[in-house]
Amino acid sequence: MATFPEKGRTEKEILKEINEAKKLDLDFSSGKILGSMCTEPSHIGKKVHQMFLESNLGNPGLYQGTKNIERKVHEAVGSLIGGEYDEVLSVGGATEGNIIALWRARNVSGKRKVLLPESAHFSFQKACNLLDMESVYIPLDDEYRVDVSAIKDEIDGDTAAVVGIAGTTELGQIDPIDEIAELCDDIFFHVDAAFGGFVIPFLKELGYQESCYNFEFKNIDTYVLDPHKMGMSTIPLGLMFSKEGSPLSIESPYLTGKDQKTIRGTRASASIPAFWATLNYLGKEGYREIVKVCMNNTRYLIEKMGDIGFKPIIDPVMNIASFHLEGPKRIVEGMAKEGFNISRTVNPPGLRFVIMPHVSKTSIDEMIKVLGE
Amino acid sequence: MATFPEKGRTEKEILKEINEAKKLDLDFSSGKILGSMCTEPSHIGKKVHQMFLESNLGNPGLYQGTKNIERKVHEAVGSLIGGEYDEVLSVGGATEGNIIALWRARNVSGKRKVLLPESAHFSFQKACNLLDMESVYIPLDDEYRVDVSAIKDEIDGDTAAVVGIAGTTELGQIDPIDEIAELCDDIFFHVDAAFGGFVIPFLKELGYQESCYNFEFKNIDTYVLDPHKMGMSTIPLGLMFSKEGSPLSIESPYLTGKDQKTIRGTRASASIPAFWATLNYLGKEGYREIVKVCMNNTRYLIEKMGDIGFKPIIDPVMNIASFHLEGPKRIVEGMAKEGFNISRTVNPPGLRFVIMPHVSKTSIDEMIKVLGE
Known part of the structure; x- marks a missing residue:
């Protein structure tokens, strides 16, 4: 001992x-x-990360330089994804993003049923348990994409949210995001692109497949992707884009920011300038x-x-x-x-x-x- | 842009x-x-942190060295706190620890009322919103300690948990943890020592006051303290001690660990060896x-x-x-x-x-x- x-x-x-x-x-x-x-x-990402070990955007007034870089990261990745969005949050990774997405869906809709592809990451199970929401798993088709007609059958007056995966954990498969979006006029639609977010935009020109979604598609409410996966940058960093401003924020009067919209309080933020350096180095x-x-x-x-x-x-x-x-x-x-x-x-x-x-x-x-x- | x-x-x-x-x-x-x-x-903490930037105990099989150090950190801090405990989790800070504590209380008790001192950190508001629990604020006495008799009056058949603060955010005050504990025979009792955890054990010999609690007190279920505050180490690191094993764990079949008990999936873990170096350097x-x-x-x-x-x-x-x-x-x-x-x-x-x-x-x-x- x-x-x-x-x-x-x-x-x-x-x-x-x-x-x-x-x-x-x-x-x-x-x-x-x-x-x-x-x-x-990336080597430059690691070098920059080490410069910002103390940076904590949970208390943003102390770290105006990091905060400025965060804004640029959000804008640059927004331009990569394409389409219009209203807000970006830096999170610790897609797990936190997935939880926040369902949290909003539950609070805004007052409903608790979540439709998840059978291929969804286990963090959605964690989210549903935490949020006291009911997960309903939707079967996959022969190619392990979620079955859109089964989603349609399952949507009812209790449905708070539908989730689509752009790069499944087990197979790297992409759900038919555009077809799911069509069903979600009145239902919160969250896309988990934790892994695919920095792969899919580059596949098209390599002749693999069309970039299959962005915020130009209607009805996508939230979209999460992880710079610390194929973004080639340091842990922990996820980015969560959303179409409407957060209805959730917890006041933080003694800190320099007026409120917090993330789950984390202290937010180790060195990964943000590290990613800014990485994405600029690679292009x-x-x-x-x-x-x-x-x-x-x-x-x-x-x-x-x-x-x-x-x-x-x-x-x-x-x-x-x-x-x-x-x-x-x-x-x-x-x-x-x-x-x-x-x-x-x-x-x-x-x-x-x-x-x-x-x-x-x-x-x-x-x-x-x-x-x- | x-x-x-x-x-x-x-x-x-x-x-x-x-x-x-x-x-x-x-x-x-x-x-x-x-x-x-x-x-x-500490300078040694920063040096060691930089060596472990990629270490991620969300996938512990890859990081056996970090995992071994984590065990030593848990044991050493356990010996500082004193008393018997059953489990320790490394979390991102007290916010994550406070959420996990109330999550357990809700799931185990099936109840939703949480009694919080008016001095409780805003992360409890975040936790109650996330977990769909009801927060009831208990007034403070003239010295800004929670009023124990008011807790006693408020406890009823719907009460899931009582929270005590060992080092309030605004004033650094310590609630009468031992007196609250007496009331919590059948109720989950969580102590938030985010700030006080690495101050209180050293106050006694300086003639300030007795170390006022540890796991030798009965009825304390969970206890959280932050090495990244007065532990003199790098962000993000909180430690959550608990008396009974977690009833919560989410399976993670594709990773090297069989399940996860924290909210975070990817867990940036450089702060763990950084803290081991720090606590050994300082003693x-x-x-x-x-x-x-x-x-x-x-x-x-x-x-x-x-x-x-x-x-x-x-x-x-x-x-x-x-x-x-x-x-x-x-x-x-x-x-x-x-x-x-x-x-x-x-x-x-x-x-x-x-x-x-x-x-x-x-x-x-x-x-x-x-x-x-």
């Missing part, structure tokens, strides 16, 4: 212990993390190139997995590839013992890979070699 | 812009922040010295404020001092124009100062000079 020491230890001794511990953490640069939606942040051209390499590597993985007998669950829509396998847990655990992080799907059961920018053809080859054995 | 650039800009150009923005952020080392509960983290001896200096400076502030006609609302219990003043907002805004961050109280109206370790007698003198004018 560790105890709180009576007297301080030396810096040297402490750093020795810390360095030993650090060796047990996996490192993106090893190429052995093939199951995470995060990646090595659309840089992101497009990253998406291109990731998509090529995803196709490479599918080819190599085919060689050892694995069949993809769907043709990849973005840089996530999952493969049919009953009882994947055993293999995931076996690979972990060999130092590889891969992941699994539940619906349908399978092995899941996220081909992030830190995953090269070489790291795929090394993983395939061990997996084959 | 900022836009998402087509092509990347140069690193030099970006860093120039970032450095310009940074100059607008206030800096703890300026001594001009006298209204914040945060402070300059109890170091914290005691810091609290001693802060308390001395708080008494110095009261003396100097007295010289220009301000009267403290209470004798300081910890390193927060607030002074009677009708309509404090005008002065807070005026001081902000002079570059000083001071804060205000609502109940009763006044000027509020948090005498953190970065606030020296010199910075108090400089502030008093400007305030006097």
Whole structure:
């Protein structure tokens, strides 16, 4: 049992212990993390993050410089998404964004039923439990997109919100956002683009598929995407766009801002200037190139997995590839013992890979070699 | 309007812009922040934080080293608090801890009424709105401690939880935790020691007052304290201790942990090794010295404020001092124009100062000079 020491230890001794511990953490640069939606942040993002460790936009009056950068981040990402919106919040990630979206839907509508694709991230389960809302899961079609006619059948006078996913966690599939939006004239419609938000805008010019939604589509109320995933920036940062100003805000009289609209009080905000540096360093051209390499590597993985007998669950829509396998847990655990992080799907059961920018053809080859054995 | 650039800009150009923005952020080392509960983290804490920027205990299997340090942090702080507990969660700060505490109380009890001291932090209002719970505010006594007899009168069959504050936001007052605990045999009792958690244990030996609670007191169910306040460490980090294991957990099958018990999904975890380094560097001896200096400076502030006609609302219990003043907002805004961050109280109206370790007698003198004018 560790105890709180009576007297301080030396810096040297402490750093020795810390360095030993650090060796047990996996490192993106090893190429052995093939199951995470995060990646090595840009070098400039890391450098800038370190400059702003104390910055806390929970108390914005103290951090006017960070606040100014936040505004620019919101505007720049807004211009990437396209269409009109009324408000942007910096959140800790899509989990917080998803919770805030349903929170608004419940408070504004006074209703509690949420229609969720079966492919929705587990954070919606967390949100519904927290908010005391009822989740109704909508089945998926053969391509694992939510079944729009089933949503239509399920909408009734108790429905507070409908959720669509632009880049599902398990398969990277995109729900038919435009068709769902058509059904949501009087119902709150939230789009979770945590992963897809920084992939989809760049797919079109690569010949993969049309950018399938933005705020030009009517009826989208809130839209969340994570710079700390394919935005190539540091954790924790999600951005939540919304069509109408928040009906929710809690007064914070003793702080320099008059109220708070996020769940978090203290908001570690170094990730905001880090992302501003990252997006300016890469530009659309840089992101497009990253998406291109990731998509090529995803196709490479599918080819190599085919060689050892694995069949993809769907043709990849973005840089996530999952493969049919009953009882994947055993293999995931076996690979972990060999130092590889891969992941699994539940619906349908399978092995899941996220081909992030830190995953090269070489790291795929090394993983395939061990997996084959 | 900022836009998402087509092509990347140069690193030099970006860093120039970032450095310009940074100059607008206030800096703890300026001594001009006298209204914040945060402070300059220890130098070793900042150094270690930078080593772990990617560490995310939302996906703990990837970060076994960070996970091991987290266990030691929990044990060490547990030994500081004293008494028996069953579980510790690392949260983003007391706001998340306060929400989780009431979430559990609601789900376990099936009830929705929460008794809150009038001095409770606004995060409880946020929590009650989110959780759809009813907040009932309990009046304070002449010393701005919650009135225990009023709690007793208000407890009924609908009461889910009672909250006590160990270090109120406005005045740094401590509620009679032991007396409240006596009332909570069948009711969930949560203690918010966000600020006081790393002050109170060191006050006793300085002759100020007894450490007034720990888990040896019966009936305390949850207890939250923030290393990122008087723990001298980096944001964001709160620790939530609880007497019984969480009845709440959301499965996270595709991640390396089997479930999540926090609100956050991705959990930026660099602040955990940063705090381990900080607490080992300082030891109890170091914290005691810091609290001693802060308390001395708080008494110095009261003396100097007295010289220009301000009267403290209470004798300081910890390193927060607030002074009677009708309509404090005008002065807070005026001081902000002079570059000083001071804060205000609502109940009763006044000027509020948090005498953190970065606030020296010199910075108090400089502030008093400007305030006097």
